[in-house]
Amino acid sequence: MRYVIARSCPEAVALLGGAEDARILAGGSDVLVRMKLELQKPDVLIDIKKIAGFREIAAENGGYRIGAAVSGAEMGEHDGLKSLWPGVVEAVELIGSTQVQGRATMVGNLCNGSPAADSVPAMLAAAAVARVEGPDGTRDVPVHALLDKPGSTTLGKAELVSSVLLPARPLRSGDAYLRFIPRTEMDIAVASAGVSLSLDENGVVSAAMVALGAVAPTAVLVAKAANALLGSKLDTAALAACATACSAACNPIDDKRGTVEFRTKVAGVLASRAAKIAYQRAGGTL
Secondary structure, three states, X not given: OEEEEOOOHHHHHHHHHHOOOEEEEOOOOOHHHHHHOOOOOOOEXXXXXXXXXXXXXXXXXXXXXXXXXXXXXXHHOXXXXXXXXXXXXXXXXXXXXXXXXXXXXXXXXXXOOOOOOOHHHHHHHOOOEEEEEEOOEEEEEEHHHHEEEOOEEOOOOOOEEEEEEEOOOOOOEEEEEEEEXXXXXXXXXXXXXXXXXXXXXXXXXXXXXXXXXXXXXOOEEOHHHHHHHOOOOOOHHHHHHHHHHHHHHOOOOOEOOEOHHHHHHHHHHHHHHHHHHHHHHXXXXX
């Protein structure tokens, strides 16, 4: 195996395209574990931390662009990002331990392809957009369009995500992310939900996004759940309709960590609770 420090996106793309099995190293919290367990034996390990902009959080058009090698700890220390998208930051900060937080990245969590990835439902609810670099140049892709199946994305062989844009939003807006895990910390989600809301001057929900994790082959946006919240002040009926829509959208597995019935029920509960938090963060009163 070769270890290469890429100094530019074109160099990283060329390395990806020229090897039979090349892997990206940003934080390494996924790929290094798999290599240690001999689940992956790449020909080339491409370190992208030295590429310009990959370690930066940059303001852009009222939002923030998060470089592919920015760690969860760095996101958690950025006041502007936490103020604009607190739910996304909280989701990323749930990945692993304090030590892992110093290395693990939001982009790596996305590209790992896990249905239970904490950052992904939060990014879906935020309408986040990934910047993809490849042999044909640069393209911007909504994060939801990168989701494929467990353990994979729609990225081509020689493509990588260089950053994710968390966009601008109206002033009266808020988001939240919640998950259920068997332990109190350092576990992966049995079910999770990310919600983003915007309110009008009367506290009525004017825009909504609802996403679920760990209850289908990929994280999913649930349009019917979002529509149930529109035009409401999160009354009991709206929250119940949101929960029902979320449960209907579930297609989970049965395993030792949670049954189909449990995941289906909990997904709706988490979405309604996250909606309440997002509503209050947007300035609404329950």
